[in-house]
Amino acid sequence: MPVARWFLLFGALAGLTFAAGVATVMTMAARTAELNPRREVADQVDRLIVALIVVFVLLLVCAAGLALVVRYAVLKPIDQLTDQVRAVAAGDFDRDLHVDRPAELAELSSHIDSMRGRILSGWRTAQDQAEELRRSNGELEQFAYVASHDLQEPLRKVASFTQMLEQRYADRLDDRARQYIHFAVDGAKRMQALINDLLDFSRVGRVTGGRTPTESGAALDRALDNLSAAIEESGATITRDELPTVLGNQTQLTQLFQNLIENAVKFRSEEPPRVHIGVRRDGGMWEFRCSDNGIGVEPKYADRIFLIFQRLHARDVYPGTGIGLALCRKIVEYHGGRLWLDGDATGPGGHGATFRWTLPAAGDT
Numbered sequence: 001m002p003v004a005r006w007f008l009l010f011g012a013l014a015g016l017t018f019a020a021g022v023a024t025v026m027t028m029a030a031r032t033a034e035l036n037p038r039r040e041v042a043d044q045v046d047r048l049i050v051a052l053i054v055v056f057v058l059l060l061v062c063a064a065g066l067a068l069v070v071r072y073a074v075l076k077p078i079d080q081l082t083d084q085v086r087a088v089a090a091g092d093f094d095r096d097l098h099v100d101r102p103a104e105l106a107e108l109s110s111h112i113d114s115m116r117g118r119i120l121s122g123w124r125t126a127q128d129q130a131e132e133l134r135r136s137n138g139e140l141e142q143f144a145y146v147a148s149h150d151l152q153e154p155l156r157k158v159a160s161f162t163q164m165l166e167q168r169y170a171d172r173l174d175d176r177a178r179q180y181i182h183f184a185v186d187g188a189k190r191m192q193a194l195i196n197d198l199l200d201f202s203r204v205g206r207v208t209g210g211r212t213p214t215e216s217g218a219a220l221d222r223a224l225d226n227l228s229a230a231i232e233e234s235g236a237t238i239t240r241d242e243l244p245t246v247l248g249n250q251t252q253l254t255q256l257f258q259n260l261i262e263n264a265v266k267f268r269s270e271e272p273p274r275v276h277i278g279v280r281r282d283g284g285m286w287e288f289r290c291s292d293n294g295i296g297v298e299p300k301y302a303d304r305i306f307l308i309f310q311r312l313h314a315r316d317v318y319p320g321t322g323i324g325l326a327l328c329r330k331i332v333e334y335h336g337g338r339l340w341l342d343g344d345a346t347g348p349g350g351h352g353a354t355f356r357w358t359l360p361a362a363g364d365t
Contacts, residue, residue, distance in 0.1 A: 014063055021052075021056060022053075022056055073101060073102055074102065074105075077099040077100075077101055077102065077105045078105065080099050081097065081099050081105060081108075081109050081112075084096070084097045084098075084109075085097065085112070088116060093116070093120050093123075094120075096113060097109050097112050097113035097116060098110070098113060151195060152192055152195060155188045155189075155191050155192050155195075156188075156192070158184065158185075158188045159184075159185050159188040159189060159192075162181050162184045162185050162188070163181075163185060165181065166178065166181045211247050211248050211249055211335060212247070212248075212249075213245050213246075213247060213362035214245065214246055214247070214248045214249065214250045214253060214362070215243070215245055216243040216244060216245070216246050216248070216253060216279075216286075216288075216359070217240075217242075217243035218250065219248075219250050219253035219254045219256075219257055220240065220243060220254075220257045220277060222250075222254045223254050223255075223257035223258035223261060224238060224257075224261070226254075226258055227258060227261060227262055227265070230262065230265055231265065234265050234268060234272070234273050235272040235273070236264075236265050236268075236272065236273035236274070236275060237272065237273070237274045237275070238261065238275050238276075238277070239274075239275070239276045239277070240276065240277040240278075241277065241278045241279050242279075243277070243279055244279060244281075244286050244361065244362075245361075245362045246286055246335075246359040246360060246361060246362055247335070247359070247360040247361070247362040248335050248359055248360075249335075252331045252334070252335075253331075253359075255327065255328075255331060256328050256331045256332065256357075257277070257290075259324040259325070259327060259328050260290040260328060260355055261275055261277075261290065262324070263324060263325070264290065264292035264294055264352075264353075267292075267294045267295050267353075268292075268293075268294045268295070269293060269294055269295050269351070269352075271293055273292060273293065273294065274292065274293045275290065275291070275292045276289075276290075276291045276292075277289070277290055278291065281361070282358065284360065284361055285337060285358040285359065285360055285361060286358065286359050286360075286361055287356060287357070287358050288356065288357050288358070288359065289342070289354055289355065289356045289357075290354070290355045291352060291353070291354040292352040292353055292354075293351060293352040294352045294353060295352075296351055296352050296353045297341055297353050299341075299343040302340070302341040302343055305325050305341065306325050306326055306328075306329045306339070307326060308322065308323055308326040328355075328357075332357045332358070332359070335359050335360065336359075336360050337357055337358035337359045337360065338357065338358055339355065339356070339357040340355070340356055340357070341353065341354070341355055341356075342354040342355070342356050
């Protein structure tokens with residue numbers, strides 16, 4: 001109940017008590033007069049009645065004064081501050097919050113207004129940053145378009161015409177010339193692969209759609225289809241647990257499985273690759289793992305391998321652009337999870353590497 005109503009309630013009770021007291025005094029005075037007391041007693045009673053009436057009047061005046069003080073010194077400033085706060089809450093963020101009295105409410109309004117100013121400043125800064133981010137994203141979209149079309153076309157021409165040059169003048173080229181042509185073609189193809197990987201990295205969370213309930217098993221099936229040639233060539237064996245439904249984007253989850261399994265096949269040991277995809281429930285998340293029997297990763301490189309363009313091996317030994325694991329981590333973080341190398345776990349055969357990541361569960365699956 002509002003404070004004003006509490007004051008009205010207690011004021012009404014005080015008024016009833018005052019009226020009851022006056023009525024009681026008047027009744028007692030009338031009954032005393034009916035007893036015909038001696039003159040001295042009657043005079044004392046009259047003086048007592050007058051004193052009581054004076055006290056009641058003074059109490060009435062004090063109550064009225066207190067009511068005025070409360071009304072104009074407390075209730076009215078509170079109403080004023082309440083109206084100002086409501087105006088700010090309704091969207092008038094430039095509205096100043098200020099009352100003059102009493103000192104306690106004036107100090108409180110000053111603190112609230114200072115907080116309003118800080119929030120407003122932070123909000124406007126966030127708006128400016130969001131606008132700058134939208135502009136930057138627009139420029140990034142333009143760059144992605146240029147990279148996917150205008151930049152790759154010259155690379156395709158370099159590779160194709162260089163190969164045509166080798167075919168047409170093969171009888172006139174020595175081994176060194178053929179080696180130079182090979183370097184040129186290989187460089188153009190690696191540049192194309194790098195551009196495509198950078199585009200995939202930049203697209204995460206921007207142009208691949210939102211997150212919906214997705215069968216992670218179906219995403220794994222698509223990844224295995226894409227890697228069928230590499231799996232068959234290496235003689236790899238892929239096993240899995242029964243995979244759940246998660247809240248995610250199927251295209252990105254396919255990229256995630258594909259990159260992790262491709263790495264497991266690429267960085268294999270002398271034994272045929274064996275990869276296992278496992279999963280367990282962890283609260284509102286599903287924790288996945290990809291274990292292999294490959295060459296493994298030293299624990300000291302557990303963080304470095306997730307940085308873009310970071311490589312632990314020479315390109316001529318293990319080809320690649322150094323973006324795969326960085327892309328995997330970005331995909332997982334976009335889904336609200338985390339990806340890490342489990343340095344304490346080993347893969348099939350007691351060696352290799354185990355990557356773990358979490359994805360949000362889609363309902364009670």
